[in-house]
Amino acid sequence: MQRHLISAADLTRDDAVLILDTAEEMARVADRPIKKLPTLRGRTVVNLFFEDSTRTRISFEAAEKRLSADVINFTAKGSSVSKGESLKDTAQTLEAMGVDAVVIRHGASGAPYRLANSGWIDAAVINAGDGTHQHPTQALLDAFTMRRRLVGRDAGIGQDLAGKRITIVGDVLHSRVARSNVDLLHTLGAEVTLVAPPTLVPVGVERWPCEVSYDLDAVLPKSDAVMMLRVQRERMNAAFFPTEREYSRRYGLDGDRMAKMPEHAIVMHPGPMVRGMEITAEVADSERCTVVEQVANGVSIRMAVLYLLLGGNEPAVSHARTTEEK
């Protein structure tokens, strides 16, 4: 792994499997009476959130605290800090306080990349979602959820998602979750199909390692997992689709549609769900829907990423370990 986690595309297959395996061990900590490990004691992690996202921040915070890191939360939402100087100045201020890692959520695509590569700071940078670019820990927790459900909790150790057919449905154009998932799932050997109205698929998608379909009903029977993306109602006003009703009729997942999926197939959603839009309550509350599981898995994945980036004197890299004293 590199020193930072900016994009799911930066992960090799072995890196990704290592993170998933490590997360599987981290998950077991949650079953213990004391849900805490001393691993990152004395390390300081700042959660630098320029965009409101309570769930992601809480998930990172829980992961950091379970690893005994010192946690600083910095929320800079709102337009007053939308100027670029703020990112640089804020980051440098935090670094002056001795921060070892910055978990950053930012509305501008590329802000974490810039933070990691501009020479502004030395700390490790973990991307917690940037604009419409990437959200790598979300993709990892999704892959983790799929591996558990489709391969098995123990059987999955050391395994990837080779041959699994994953369908991602919805606003691909504006989705960092879709981008990260396409990259990571492809790396893990899965076959990804994007389903969306043509208006919500980016120009240039033809170079992505996936298929694109406009017909949800045709794809469902061939899916091992169906991931529904949130569709914001505002998109309707920008003429991406005519009406909410037409959208849900063509691209929403309801009980009838779910019945077309193979029996073992699961329904996923990165949350927050817009019930009645991309997903009906019947589907959202069904046994096959993994939304709640995904949240729990998010903590394990983030613990794994934090451990593998910060747990040693350097990130877990792709070379043999040095000999050491026992």
Add this chain to the structure above:
Amino acid sequence: MDNKQNKQEKPDTAVQASDARPVLEGPDIARVLTRIAHEIVERAKGADDVVLLGIPTRGVFLAQRLAAKLEEITDRKMPVGSLDITMYRDDLRMHPPRALARTEIPGDGIDGRLVILVDDVLFSGRTIRAALDALNDIGRPRAVQLAVLVDRGHRELPIRADYVGKNLPTSLRETVKVLLAEEDGRDTVLLGAKPTS
């Protein structure tokens, strides 16, 4: 990362079969474990509240072998599990992060039980310190004991083993490597010289 390499929890990987000499062979190891099993039964008065926890990687196999012997002797099911100490190590900052091994606590837990930690080589004692910390987060045993296949000396902490397969005086320039059939294809303990770097 190469998972295979990282499975070696405490690698004395520098030891090559060619420049190392065996100090315990297969049959010796079996004999030693039988003796330790008897000692446990004797000192733990029947061993009815014993839980064996092996420290990955090779400590786990030794714990399983010990459990099998104990079951033979006591004719009772012996709870056995594993305790990964990676995230409790005091030298985490000195190396790249290691892949984690499995921690598997037997169903009834460890509260009020006699936990016997099992490892292949006792050296500085730091691994066992980490194991004691890890145990602390899992429960409160009645007592904790330590069984090792080889004690090679050079302790850096006030820790000693309750059951020792073989005391092996070594110099710091030497390496000790335990090979077990489950992981390495054969049973042997090798004493070798550290490569000069």
Add this chain to the structure above:
Amino acid sequence: MSKILIRGARVLGGEPQDVLIDGETIAEVGAGLSAEGAEVVEAAGKVLLPGLVDLHTHLREPGREDSETVLTGTRAAAGGGYTAVFAMANTFPVADTAGVVEQVYRLGQEHGYCDVQPIGAVTVGLEGRKLAELGAMHESAAGVTVFSDDGKCVDDAVIMRRALEYVKAFGGVVAQHAQEPRLTEGAQMNEGVVSAELGLGGWPAVAEESIIARDVLLAEHVGSRVHICHLSTAGSVEIVRWAKSRGIDVTAEVTPHHLLLTDELVRSYNPVYKVNPPLRTERDVLALREALADGTIDIVATDHAPHPHEDKDCEWAAAAMGMVGLETALSVVQETMVDTGLLTWAGVADRMSVKPARIGQAVGHGRPVSAGEPANLTLVDTEYRGRVDPAGFASRSRNTPYEGRELPGRVTHTWLRGKATLVDGKLT
């Protein structure tokens, strides 16, 4: 009056000749001219061109003197071999009145590094609603002939039509920044494979091409001429080629950066590559080079757009669009057009001096290097190769995409009406 003898220069890249400047004028061109009474500039091996003319410069004064002033901008121009620059109207206040254009014009005259010809805004405040007083600006001391809302597109078809018609009365030309505004809302970079991956808002080629197509048809309909600023796509080339084949009076410019750089560079998220129109694909770059070579694109214009450091030292979305270009333009043109065999030095003189002067009606510029002509000249060491070091720029801003890049060619001397503004690479 002082005499200067430029000895052994390859005039327009041809055979070595001597050029004698007497006062403000070229007195004689020929072999073995007498150096008597003249200061001699040894120019063996160097190429002598007519002083370069930039039809598209942002000098930022008045209003954004933190990024550039008329003084620093014209010094940068002289350093890049320019003797005349056209200053865009998007200043604060906007150059939409006779008063502002005269101020800019006078500042250029005072400093004396380079002639500054102000461009007037087409619409009041660049807002695209109401025509600015185009006639008054033309009649002012600045004598404005080029009008542009550059930075913004005159997107209202009726306003564009009226502007095209109106300037016919005094032979003006409207220079269009072709960017359909609705198609480029939130645009951050070229729309395509790279934008899809980076998650940056797309600036589709069609947003430029549709406006160019409309405007050439409007120009044809009202019998006026139109100039296209910073043309950047292969599709735009096709439209202009078609328009010219129909006899439509259209001219077009390309920037040096669009001749060299592609949107692949945006993968670094380094805002130094953020520019409007955005860097396009390699296919576009090659089409632009070919079009400049075959004359479909008439001229090279820098779109020199200085920005202070803080406007680029930030995340991509927050950064300003634009690049400085005056001091690197000729080197980039040599790299992309001359060293590739697409254009001769005579061709460079045509695209960077003769034609821009003609389009902008810059009197005394873009003239032949021959006796009796104004001594506006640029001497280039074409053998030079070196890395671009922004620290050496005369411009107040450093937002160049070429930092550290090796480029060929270096302007060593520039003369503005016989007066040296650049000697041995140093500004006077």
